[in-house]
Amino acid sequence: MALHAKNSMTTHLICRPAPFVIGLSAGILGLASMTANSIEAPTGYDGLTNGYLTQAGYQQALAEFSLIQTIPTGLGPVFNDASCQACHKGPIDGGHSQVRVQRAGYFDGVNFIDPPGGSLIPARAIDPSIQARVPRDANVKTFRTSLSTLGDGYVEAIPDSALIKLANDQPRQSKGLIKGQYVLVDLLEAPGKRAIGKFGWKDQHASLVSFSADAYRNEMGITTPLFPTEATSNGRSVDRFETVGQPNDSNDGVLLAANFMRSTKAPARTPGSLDPRQPGQNPTARQVSITQGERVFNAAGCGICHTPSFVTAPAGTPINGGDYLIPVALGGVTFHPYGDFLLHDIGTGDGIVQNGGQSTRNKMRTMPLWGLSKRRTFLHDGSATTVQSAINQHSGEAVQVIAAFRRLSSQDSQNLMNFLNSL
Numbered sequence: 001m002a003l004h005a006k007n008s009m010t011t012h013l014i015c016r017p018a019p020f021v022i023g024l025s026a027g028i029l030g031l032a033s034m035t036a037n038s039i040e041a042p043t044g045y046d047g048l049t050n051g052y053l054t055q056a057g058y059q060q061a062l063a064e065f066s067l068i069q070t071i072p073t074g075l076g077p078v079f080n081d082a083s084c085q086a087c088h089k090g091p092i093d094g095g096h097s098q099v100r101v102q103r104a105g106y107f108d109g110v111n112f113i114d115p116p117g118g119s120l121i122p123a124r125a126i127d128p129s130i131q132a133r134v135p136r137d138a139n140v141k142t143f144r145t146s147l148s149t150l151g152d153g154y155v156e157a158i159p160d161s162a163l164i165k166l167a168n169d170q171p172r173q174s175k176g177l178i179k180g181q182y183v184l185v186d187l188l189e190a191p192g193k194r195a196i197g198k199f200g201w202k203d204q205h206a207s208l209v210s211f212s213a214d215a216y217r218n219e220m221g222i223t224t225p226l227f228p229t230e231a232t233s234n235g236r237s238v239d240r241f242e243t244v245g246q247p248n249d250s251n252d253g254v255l256l257a258a259n260f261m262r263s264t265k266a267p268a269r270t271p272g273s274l275d276p277r278q279p280g281q282n283p284t285a286r287q288v289s290i291t292q293g294e295r296v297f298n299a300a301g302c303g304i305c306h307t308p309s310f311v312t313a314p315a316g317t318p319i320n321g322g323d324y325l326i327p328v329a330l331g332g333v334t335f336h337p338y339g340d341f342l343l344h345d346i347g348t349g350d351g352i353v354q355n356g357g358q359s360t361r362n363k364m365r366t367m368p369l370w371g372l373s374k375r376r377t378f379l380h381d382g383s384a385t386t387v388q389s390a391i392n393q394h395s396g397e398a399v400q401v402i403a404a405f406r407r408l409s410s411q412d413s414q415n416l417m418n419f420l421n422s423l
């Protein structure tokens with residue numbers, strides 16, 4: 001709630017070129033010269049670059065993201081699927097899907113314990129003899145649906161300080177009930193350095209290069225210098241199917257896939273929603289209802305976790321342990337993820353610990369609600385088939401917010417649903 005869309009619209013007006021320079025095109029002025037929170041991220045499902053890569057570069061990077069890997073290119077020996085795009089494709093390449101991956105392990109009454117080979121249980125293998133399975137005695141089991149990566153270049157560029165501030169502000173906004181947790185995670189591309197995790201249902205990675213290297217290794221079985229250790233099948237070596245001691249691939253594919261994700265536009269609002277880049281429109285009845293619905297969303301407290309807006313750090317800011325400078329196209333941009341990228345216990349936690357330590361066992365990252373209208377299953381395991389049922393499963397830190405939600409008048413409820421359906 002810290003940065004509401006309205007603020008960015010006001011600033012938008014302020015940073016308009018003064019009348020005497022109006023004849024100059026935006027190209028000459030250079031968008032990057034506008035003040036930090038003045039530019040709205042481009043949105044759309046049109047498969048066009050957000051300006052980070054050229055369109056030709058975007059296509060080339062997408063070709064890597066969509067490349068169907070085979071045993072000669074390094075696929076396996078154990079894996080979940082053969083291309084990034086196989087799981088990230090809705091409504092366009094890079095998006096979400098209902099493909100679910102499986103995790104399992106043990107809870108000893110105090111701690112979560114990984115089974116041999118780790119909690120991710122690969123669904124497939126290049127040879128039946130090394131097919132991994134959920135251990136019979138595992139007492140923690142869960143599914144995870146495939147998250148969208150659209151607009152993730154903006155998420156990566158959120159300054160860590162903004163997330164720390166959010167986490168510190170939440171208790172005050174909620175009588176101490178809501179306490180988002182941020183976790184510091186290792187950066188694979190900057191050994192010894194750490195940053196706040198933003199990606200994955202458990203905030204297990206801070207950067208798109210780290211997530212990409214992890215996905216090459218864990219989803220497709222392709223090792224790289226960034227993630228050189230071969231997976232196992234429930235802890236059993238699969239070395240006889242591999243050239244031992246040698247990564248399957250260079251880092252090139254990992255970097256291309258990361259750059260593809262960085263150049264995707266943010267998810268778009270549904271047709272008929274107000275465009276924040278065009279203030280002063282004459283709203284239709286539907287737009288009025290959506291605007292009222294967003295007010296209800298914030299008044300009920302949904303926006304404490306489902307943060308409406310962020311501004312990315314300025315272009316040129318070094319992040320990811322100094323490995324990456326925020327590019328002009330992604331710096332100083334306002335975008336609207338409706339998520340705080342922090343971990344919360346809302347009673348839906350899946351009991352798995354990844355990079356955040358035992359305190360994250362029963363927490364999940366707030367699901368960003370941008371792109372919500374394009375999804376058909378909800379919550380980390382896809383167990384909710386309607387938005388209402390996903391909301392009704394919130395408890396824990398969200399208990400008071402949900403109580404407020406249940407007290408809404410039918411008009412307010414309708415407006416809220418119209419707003420959610422506009423995302």
Ligand code: HEC
Binds near residue numbers: 088099101202220
């Ligand atoms: C078998 C399906 C599958 C494949 C193949 C796959 N992913 Fe994913 N991806 C997922 C799932 C499931 C998640 C959520 C994982 C979690 O947090 O538990 C995810 C999450 C992500 C995220 C985090 C998005 C966010 O906003 O938090 C990124 C980034 C990502 N994948 C990139 C890739 C890349 C790059 C590739 C190819 C190298 C790839 N994925 C291959 C299923 C897949």
Ligand code: HEC
Binds near residue numbers: 304306367369
């Ligand atoms: C305390 C933080 C918190 C509050 C408050 C909160 N949420 Fe959530 N929300 C979450 C988390 C965390 C998830 C992911 C849970 C999971 O997947 O297990 C989530 C998931 C969702 C989803 C599912 C989205 C998807 O695609 O899977 C919807 C819809 C949603 N919230 C709407 C709301 C609404 C509406 C409100 C207010 C009435 C609200 N939330 C209040 C934290 C919160």
